[in-house]
Amino acid sequence: MALPRLHTFFYQQQVFTFEEARRKLKLSASSLYKMLHELLRDGYILRIKKTVYAVVPVEAAGRAHTPNKYLVAAKLQKKSYLSYHTALELHGVAESAYNTVYVSVPWQARSFQFQSTTYFFVTKYDSFGLTKVKVEGIPLMVSDREKTILDGIDRLKYVGGLEEYLKSVSSFPSIDVSRLIRYLKLSNKKALYAKAGWLLSLFSKQWFVKQVLLDDLQKHLSNRTFYLQETNGRVSFRFNSTWNLMVPENVEGLIEETPA
Incomplete structure (x- = not known):
């Protein structure tokens, strides 16, 4: 049979x-x-x-x-890994539960819905910063903590926006700062240097970020001013001169910890 x-x-x-x-x-x-x-x-x-x-x-x-939506997502494309908000969920820090599963792939793929879950493909595939997380005893390829942090602040729309992102990553008790900076240099995006530097400053006490590392990141900043999140006319911004970055006025109020 x-x-x-x-x-x-x-x-x-x-x-x-x-x-x-x-x-x-x-x-x-x-x-x-x-x-x-x-x-x-x-x-x-x-x-x-x-x-x-x-x-x-x-x-x-x-x-x-x-x-299980994670087991489904892991089988949809041969070359893929779970990322963004889904990675936050699998690392156990997501502030909210989502019915969208994010899958990073090296080519364009059409997102679709099955039952009540949307499977969303992001055309971004890196060969670094990956780890395996077990779901119901089955190891799944997922972006690691440091890559998830970088990817999230780079593309906030895939992690539920700034507030959801900050509240989620604030649940990481510690990270490997040197590893995050290594990934940052591999990405080599000026805007990401500014955003990551701002974030590491924000959590410098919690994540034990040394000032010498922040000083080194500042050397990679562009003369151009970037925005931490997309401008939509409903958010007021202020200039952060340390990171040459426009950040929302109320950003410190989104989480309990404030910048040093």
Whole structure:
């Protein structure tokens, strides 16, 4: 019987691709399509996307089943990692729970919705700053703490905005500041130097940021003034001369800690 065989391979993994099933089961494409069709019909698996499926527990077969959104996201593209707000969630610091899962990929991919979750692809893929986080015992590729911090302040719209971002990263009791600066130099973006420098100043006591490191970052600043977040006409800004950065007037009120 096909069901026990497929469950043996994919029950713990929970989510699998067509190619994984073909390799594991050693079936021709036509035979596998037939098997999957029967399992779909009987409610033993769900089709999430064209070639991505989720195993339905035997006791839930034929009934509503919601697969783990992180396990789903990890199978959507061969080359990818979970990032931005999703990485904050997986590192256990996200201020809020989101129904959007962010997946970083090296090429454009169309975002889509499955059940109540949106799977959003961000065309940004770096080979550094990655780690594995276990979800239900399964290791998933995720941006590490320091890369998540940098990516987030670089593109705040993918981490829920400035307030959500600051409240989330403030839950990191410590970070590897040297590693963050190494990633910053690999990115080599002038705006990001200003934003990261401002952020490290903000959390200098909590994250044990030495002044000599902040002084070094200042050497990389541009003559151009950047904005910490997008201007939309509803936010008043003030100039931070240390980082040549326009920051919201009320930014210190968004979190309990204030700049040194």
